[in-house]
Every structure is written in structure tokens, then in C-alpha cells.
Amino acid sequence: MQEKSIILSRDKAVLELRLNRPDFLNAINADMAKSLLAACQDIASDRSVRALLISGQGKAFMAGGDLNAMQANPEGIGKNIIDPLHQAMLLLTxxxxxxxxxxxxxxxxxxxxxxxxxxxxxxxxxxxxxxxYVNIGTSCDCGASFLLPRVVGLRHALEIALLGQSLEADDAKRLSLINHIVPAAALQAESMALAQKIANGPTFAMGQMRRLLRQSFETDYESQLNAEKKAFQACVQSADFKEGVAAFFEKRPAQYKGL
Structure with missing residues (x-):
């Protein structure tokens, strides 16, 4: 029986999505792309998920696309792999x-x-x-052309994208591609600890904040101010806002519910 290419597991309010094609370094084929989309659809409809942890099973996080599958059916890559991946990315963000x-x-x-x-x-x-991508003669997908220059700046993005060279972890951190470097043996525990900390926060407000920050590159200042006002007004109607204010005056840790 074929193992699932995406494994979901739950630890309180944290959902872990684990890429599970370890024999192929978790390289994406059509089945994995569709499974990832199905998982993201389930996550998007489950408000009890308050933090999502994405990891990879086996020797690597992900080695990119499955080149054997792509070579066998290049005409089907857009429909069978990229389309479900892009739908999944939209749901995640x-x-x-x-x-x-x-x-x-x-x-x-x-x-x-x-x-x-x-x-x-x-x-x-x-x-x-x-x-x-350039090392196999393709352009990028899954939002890399949109996100990479916003994370590292245009000049660094062009260098990373066009030269196709590897970056060590220290260089990736210097460029803000990653937040933290931890010992390999501690990765799972440290990642889950961060996920649990986030899951204990005001999830609705965090969602408003992450969308405001992501859209800020695309809007003018006045539009962003209006978006901030709308988001703030939505937040103050939430149970988490009432709990946060009460905890502030009562000088105790807030017990957020993500609502």
C-alpha cells in the first residue's frame, strides 16, 4: 500500500503538515501536489488550527520538483503540478x-x-x-518571483535566482531567508515550541496582521491606512480583544481562544 505523500498530525492547536516522499527527498510530483492542495483545503476550513508547522520527512526538507515525473510529461506540469500547488499557496497565505x-x-x-x-x-x-530553477532551464513557481525580492531585496533576489548557487544556512539567515538556525537534533522541538507559542496567541488578530503586512507592498499609504482601520475594527469585536484588555488590567497572562 502506497504511503501518503502528505501526513497531517495534531498537537493541541498546532497542525503539522509533513512532506512524505523521503525516498525522493520529498520532491513534488502530481500526487503530492494534489495531496498538498487537499490538505490546505482542510486546514483553511478548520478554525481550530491556530498555527501550521510544515516539515519534511527523511533526509531533506524538499529537493524541488520530481524531475523524472516532469520529464515524462512536461505538457502536464502546469495542470497537474503547478495549478494545485498555486491553489494551495493561496489558501495558506x-x-x-x-x-x-x-x-x-x-x-x-x-x-x-x-x-x-x-x-x-x-x-x-x-x-x-x-x-x-535556472539549473534545469525553467523559471520559478509557487510565488517565488513575488516573495523572494520582498524578503531579500531585488539585487539579492536576482543573484539567487539567476546564478543558481547554493547558500549555506548562515548566508540564508544574513539575507533574512530564514529566521533561526538551530542544532539539527533540536529542530523538531524548537520548531514545535515556536508553533505552540504562536498557537497560544490571538489568531484572528495575527491573521489580520499577516495580511496587512503582505499586502503593504501593493497598496498606497492611504489605502493601507484604511485597511488597517478595517482590520482593527474587526479585531475589537473579537473575544480575544476582550480577553487581552481584561488580562492587561488584571495583570495576568491572556488566555486567547483564537476567536
Whole structure:
């Protein structure tokens, strides 16, 4: 019986989405792309998920696309792989629950693109990053052309994208591709600790904040101010706002419910 290419597991309000094609370094084929979309559809409809942790099973986080599958059917790549992946990325960025990518060893191609869609990135020591698309004669997907220059700046993005060279973890951190570097043995525990901390926060407000920050590159200042006002007004109607204010005056930790 074939193993699932995406595994979902729950730890309180944290949902872990684990890429599970370890024999292929979690390289994406059509089945995995469709499974990822189905998982993201389930996550988008589940408000009890208050943080999403994305990780990879086996020796690497993700080595990009499955080149054997792509070579066998190049005409079908757009429909069978890119379309479901892009739908999945839209669902991930639209949800309230923040996303933590927990990466290790090798992160290449679509692995880098998927990582860029996360809000936080925890990387194991020794992890290497390579956007890699140019190395097989393709342009990028999964939002890399949109997100990479916003994360590292246009000049660095062009260098990363056009040269196809690998980056060590220290360089990736210097460029803000990742947030933290941790010992490989501690990656899972450190990533889950961060996810649990986020899951204990005011999820609805976090969702408003992450959308405001992401859209800020595309709007003028007045439009952004109006969007901030709308988001703030929505937040003050939430139960978490009432709890946050009460906890402030009562000098106690807030007990947010994500509502």
C-alpha cells in the first residue's frame, strides 16, 4: 500500500503538515501536489488550527520538483503540478493561522518557494538552500518571483535566482531567508515550541496582521491606512480583544481562544 505523500498530525492547536516522499527527498510530483492542495483545503476550513508547522520527512526538507515525473510529461506540469500547488499557496497565505517552516539538510526549487510562503523559518545547522530553477532551464513557481525580492531585496533576489548557487544556512539567515538556525537534533522541538507559542496567541488578530503586512507592498499609504482601520475594527469585536484588555488590567497572562 502506497504511503501518503502528505501526513497531517495534531498537537493541541498546532497542525503539522509533513512532506512524505523521503525516498525522493520529498520532491513534488502530481500526487503530492494534489495531496498538498487537499490538505490546505482542510486546514483553511478548520478554525481550530491556530498555527501550521510544515516539515519534511527523511533526509531533506524538499529537493524541488520530481524531475523524472516532469520529464515524462512536461505538457502536464502546469495542470497537474503547478495549478494545485498555486491553489494551495493561496489558501495558506489567506488563512489566519501563522505558518512555520521547519527545514533541514536540503531545500531546493519548490522547497525554497514553499518556505518563502511561511511566516517563520527554522533551519537546522548545515542546511543548504538553492532556488535551482535556472539549473534545469525553467523559471520559478509557487510565488517565488513575488516573495523572494520582498524578503531579500531585488539585487539579492536576482543573484539567487539567476546564478543558481547554493547558500549555506548562515548566508540564508544574513539575507533574512530564514529566521533561526538551530542544532539539527533540536529542530523538531524548537520548531514545535515556536508553533505552540504562536498557537497560544490571538489568531484572528495575527491573521489580520499577516495580511496587512503582505499586502503593504501593493497598496498606497492611504489605502493601507484604511485597511488597517478595517482590520482593527474587526479585531475589537473579537473575544480575544476582550480577553487581552481584561488580562492587561488584571495583570495576568491572556488566555486567547483564537476567536
Amino acid at each position: 489567506a488563512q489566519d493561522a501563522p505558518i512555520i517552516a521547519s527545514v533541514h539538510s536540503r531545500v531546493a526549487g519548490a522547497g525554497v518557494s514553499l518556505m518563502l510562503n511561511a511566516d517563520f523559518v527554522m533551519a537546522a545547522q548545515g542546511t543548504r538552500f538553492n532556488l535551482a
